[in-house]
Amino acid sequence: xxxxxxxxxxxxxxxxxxxxxxxxxxxxxxxxxxxxxxxxxxxxxxxxxxxxxxxxxxxxxxxxxxxxxxxxxxxxxxxxxxxxxxxxxxxxxxxxxxxxxxxxxxxxxxxxxxxxxxxxxxxxxxxxxxx
Amino acid sequence: xxxxxxxxxxxxxxxxxxxxxxxxxxxxxxxxxxxxxxxxxxxxxxxxxxxxxxxxxxxxxxxxxxxxxxxxxxxxxxxxxxxxxxxxxxxxxxxxxxxxxxxxxxxxxxxxxxxxxxxxxxxxxxxxxxx
DNA sequence: CTCTCTGCAAAACGTTTGCAATACT
DNA sequence: AGTATTGCAAACGTTTTGCAGAGAG
Numbered sequence: 001x002x003x004x005x006x007x008x009x010x011x012x013x014x015x016x017x018x019x020x021x022x023x024x025x026x027x028x029x030x031x032x033x034x035x036x037x038x039x040x041x042x043x044x045x046x047x048x049x050x051x052x053x054x055x056x057x058x059x060x061x062x063x064x065x066x067x068x069x070x071x072x073x074x075x076x077x078x079x080x081x082x083x084x085x086x087x088x089x090x091x092x093x094x095x096x097x098x099x100x101x102x103x104x105x106x107x108x109x110x111x112x113x114x115x116x117x118x119x120x121x122x123x124x125x126x127x128x129x130x131x
Numbered sequence: 132x133x134x135x136x137x138x139x140x141x142x143x144x145x146x147x148x149x150x151x152x153x154x155x156x157x158x159x160x161x162x163x164x165x166x167x168x169x170x171x172x173x174x175x176x177x178x179x180x181x182x183x184x185x186x187x188x189x190x191x192x193x194x195x196x197x198x199x200x201x202x203x204x205x206x207x208x209x210x211x212x213x214x215x216x217x218x219x220x221x222x223x224x225x226x227x228x229x230x231x232x233x234x235x236x237x238x239x240x241x242x243x244x245x246x247x248x249x250x251x252x253x254x255x256x257x258x259x260x261x262x
Numbered sequence: 263c264t265c266t267c268t269g270c271a272a273a274a275c276g277t278t279t280g281c282a283a284t285a286c287t
Numbered sequence: 288a289g290t291a292t293t294g295c296a297a298a299c300g301t302t303t304t305g306c307a308g309a310g311a312g
Contacts (some may be wrong), residue, residue: 003223062192064193091237093234096233102224103209103224107211108253110251110257111251112251113251116248118234118238118243118244119242121241121242121243125240
């Protein structure tokens with residue numbers, strides 16, 4: 001894990017993720033980074049996204065509707081998926097660490113972490129519905 | 132949605148799911164149902180799993196390590212994925228409805244539901260580690 | 263010089279779909 | 288008879304991988 005060499009492509013991927021609040025798919029990252037590196041390949045994008053996620057520098061979000069999404073921040077937070085427009089939205093609320101303890105009581109084993117994801121209608125879509 | 136005809140294959144799929152506490156992938160369901168219906172196709176298994184999930188008769192579990200899993204019960208409960216053996220284990224704890232309200236306070240929109248999934252080491256794997 | 267990283271293309275993987283035949287009502 | 292469902296095979300979208308060459312240390 002320490003045998004890591006610098007790569008401009010990886011840096012660009014990281015920078016792009018840091019610059020957006022969206023939660024791009026690997027393909028979207030590819031499209032954008034390609035503006036700076038026209039010859040970059042999708043394979044390289046995937047390799048670096050996985051590498052960065054494994055190193056804990058970015059996070060990988062598994063969604064129920066196929067196609068993982070990536071998030072430039074590893075600050076603990078949750079996500080809401082808008083059931084109307086499909087957007088993935090950051091939800092900064094206090095980490096629900098307590099539910100791990102709750103879960104542990106009901107589980108034959110030991111809980112290390114959790115993920116949670118919310119479904120609902122985002123502000124923009126709510127407005128459109130009211131019209 | 133009301134134009135639904137009985138099918139022995141669908142019934143067998145439902146029965147198999149009801150008979151197991153595991154959380155089989157579509158392929159595992161296919162393997163088992165094939166014992167009774169040797170000519171059933173994977174496409175049919177997928178079509179029925181999705182149909183049953185849409186009707187709310189079974190549930191579909193999205194996991195981070197590719198390959199959805201299916202659960203014969205729709206009773207609200209959570210799941211733990213063992214980081215050691217990969218098993219998906221039922222976790223019956225009081226539904227965390229309160230976290231929806233918590234989330235709503237931090238969200239510009241309205242929350243309808245949530246999913247949560249835990250990661251940890253199951254009892255069996257803990258024992259093996261102790262040895 | 264060595265070892266990692268890249269681009270490319272092919273393959274793997276899980277899932278969906280079009281079609282003609284079959285089963286249900 | 289009419290229509291939902293099936294088996295089959297092909298297609299799909301996403302992700303991974305093998306390889307030879309380029310780039311970093």
